[in-house]
Amino acid sequence: MRDISKSYGPNRVLRGVGLRIGAGDIYGLMGANGAGKSTLIKILSGAESPDGGEILRDGEVVVFPDPLAAQRSGIGTVHQNPNDGVILDMTVAENLALDRLGDRSSPILFSRRRTEAQAVEVAATLGLRFDRQTLRSPVRDVGVSERQLLVLARALSRKPRLLILDEPTSALSAEESARLFDLVRALAADGMTVLFVTHKLAEIDQLCDRVGVLRDGAMQGEFEPIPGRGFDWTTVLTALFDRTPAESERAELPPGEPVLSLEGVRLREDDPHPLDLELHRGHVTVLLGLLGSGKTELLEWIFGATSIGAGRRTLDGRPFDPGYPGAAIKRGVYLVPESRHEQAIIPGWPIRSQLTLPFAGMFTRGTLMRTGAERRATATMMRDLGVVAAGPDAPIETLSGGNQQKVVIGRWLLGEPRVLLLDEPFRGVDINARHDIGATVRELAATAAVLVATSDVDEALEVGDRIVVLDRGRITADLALGDAGRERLITAMSVRRTPSLPPSEAAPSAAGKESHA
Template sequence: MSPTEPTEPTEPTTTEPTGPAAGSAAGHATGPAPHPAVALTDVSMAFGGRTVLASVSLDIAPGSVVALLGANGAGKSTLIKILSGVHAGHGGEVRVDGTPVTLDSPLAARRLGIRTVHQRIGEGIVPGLTVAENLVFEELARQRGNPFLSGRVTLARARAIQAGLGLDWDDRVLKQDVTELGISDRQLLILARALATRPRLLVLDEPTSALSAAEAQRLFTLVARMRADGIAVLYVSHRLGEIDALADRLVVLRDGLLTEDQARPFDWDAALRAMLAQAHEAPTARPVGAGVQGEAALSLRGVRLFEGRAPLDLDLRSGEVTGVVGLLGAGKTELARGLFGAEPFASGEVELDGTAYAPRRPSDAIRAGVHLVPEDRHADALVPGWSVARNISLPFLKSFSRGGLVNGPKEDALGRETIDALGVVTRDEHSTVEELSGGNQQKVVVGRWLAHTPRVLILDEPFRGVDIGARRDIGRRARSLAAEGAAVLVLSADVDEVLEVADRVVVLAAGEVHLDAYGEDAERDRVIQTISASV
């Protein structure tokens, strides 16, 4: 049966649930059970003859948190886009508060109370507008007659919206261009704007991927408050600890099929088998003995990442994976971008294999064999509309060109090799990068820089928004590259991610090194204690 629009297109006919007992796991309502906030029945979707979702049925009760797990390419993004009104040509039925609806546009989804905070943060902000204008953007867009709110009214409304999330931006921040905000603050802005409408269903897609531990904890508190207020939450994350702490229920997608549906307490082995089709393996920490400690490939002396902070000395050694862990603001990205020539260091000296190394632009670093997988793949690494093969060849087009013409077969061959080497789930090398899931996009970015074996590979938050399987694939490739003699630098805010891949662990805080250790000296508890003491 094809979905139909409800009689009143802006609101379903049922009364909005309120209070902690409205469908929550702990509720004890005495009347008839409320309809699910949103229910999907036999929802299917195919692209180019390839089935992406197959008869998925899922209901999300008011006041509940349902976690959605799935490997990259499992169909999570497609499901989210159906709920968000991006993909309208699906089979099956969607109901909101028991009423069949047609989600044929993002506006239709928003009118029905479905709000999505997407993983791609850049898609949720409007460059050129202030932070305050972005917070009240939907109200600005709805204005008729007078299309603009006054600056005073905009600021007042923005202060009220940010207060709902416990943000403390002052008027100076609210008046600046939104592009001046860091990636984590942009994510908080989008979340605050979504919550200002008090949605029926809030879809959170990898919501902590750019947040510090303190900001993530603020989000967890907010999710608990939303549950108590009767808001339904679909929480999409690859971080099992978050799901265990927050969710009332978890469901697993694999190859477009719903393969697991559990209530608390969760059976993680079963969930991970359902997701990965294999038993869960505990992360294998890499530090062993005294470490590899080969010859220094990159040597930093007196490099200052932030004004007013002490300079640092650091050697990145051949045959070794160095993991740098630190919270937001620790200086990880500043270190990565400085080594890549994107933002040259203001002071200090760097040597590459004993020779002075001072790249003024990324092209200098690439020629020297220093490659970077950046923190924000969408803003800094991928070209929308381009194929997988073209995105992989981009930094090395000269080696694929003659007389200004790109050798297509040679470029395609490299695309296929990268897809095979890293297990990229895609139709073929001609697929556009937008067709890929987040984890597979990340594999494309990593594969690009492995196409020409680097002397030094820098991975800035390489596991952000990727599932366990993709994380292990990328980690194995990083270790394999180190075994071939390269120096590999992995930067992450997640201690477990670093311990899983690194031979050596460095704790960075406010641009300064607080720990540089191997083996038993780099155990998880000590790393966490060092980070805690440096805050």
């Protein structure tokens, strides 16, 4: 890519960006939210057209008027949001076989047997096995992790020359991520080129030959690992954030008085190990666990959105038993859900309407909205949270993933939180935004207790004052930040296999790759 530029109205998103990737290279791309990564990927995959600059393949200029043209030219893209690559009301099998169903050579009459056979073949590209019941289930009934895996499998089945992976592990477990890394290494060894976008330093260390840093729409530099030492992260992060890593360090906060107490909690009636948990004002508690550990179920139960096997809740010393989320909100208990696209964002609405939604009554006079007051409150919140956007009236879809997440969190800051529950709040969010969000919840912690659920050890260490490890509904560790080493946390998490991965098979090797991908 040479001298690529792109603007949306007065907002200049890309400023003469250039990068070059050789055949068989795994090139890491890093950038803070709003740096222009997503726009660059959309241009390279044919979803957007650049205002200036050119794309060259094998030394020749190419133009991609649409994503199909990019696909035919050998570019496969897996976007950050799994829902961008699936059709929710079609089955898992139909989504896996989607490329073949849409091909002109596909038979006119639909055959479920043929479609499921094709789906099994596509899934095998990533070493996946789905049972018949899962293959026939609508995609909206399976988890975010499974959606991400089937999008990955479908992209690999196209045999792309360049594979673009935009935050591909944000919805995957540690085992699924390791499986993906093994496959990417094998594909690169056989000549496939990979553009790997991530905010996780450990992933860059494990996988990438080179890393480029994008900031404010411009390339700040490219870095290679030092032999025997890996990447110089002080230099890389200084280029990424325009400040040294030491300037982002934080102090551990001491706990205040208890705000929320949970007693005798059984996520399922037959759970043999009930859990007790107490959340304190002034303290950020992290609930760390793999997919299926029970994190989401626990947070949604606290919020009154679901029921569990058994348990008692006490808020500020008084019984707390919300039958629905509205009752929890009235008591100052707020939830930022796991999937912002499905559970928190209303498509097509501007930022101001998204942000003020739970407290719309604060901005009404009779039956009319006071849009001026709504815009002023939104502008203030955007400034305080560092939301990068054209203004309060900008559609939510024009924001990067991290800025969308800031809006989803910011909406609750208009209320008076006593407990703030955040379920995977850093999914697809870079280190800088994670620091900004962490600083915001610390300000809230002056009057509220904060509970963050995550499956990422590094995120837990980044934001938590206390880390509680959950494994299948049971607490296996409860540690202050100073006692919570990385290896200790990983051991307590008790890594388990995902149902989609066969237990007896290793990741596909480079030698056996040709027959699948």
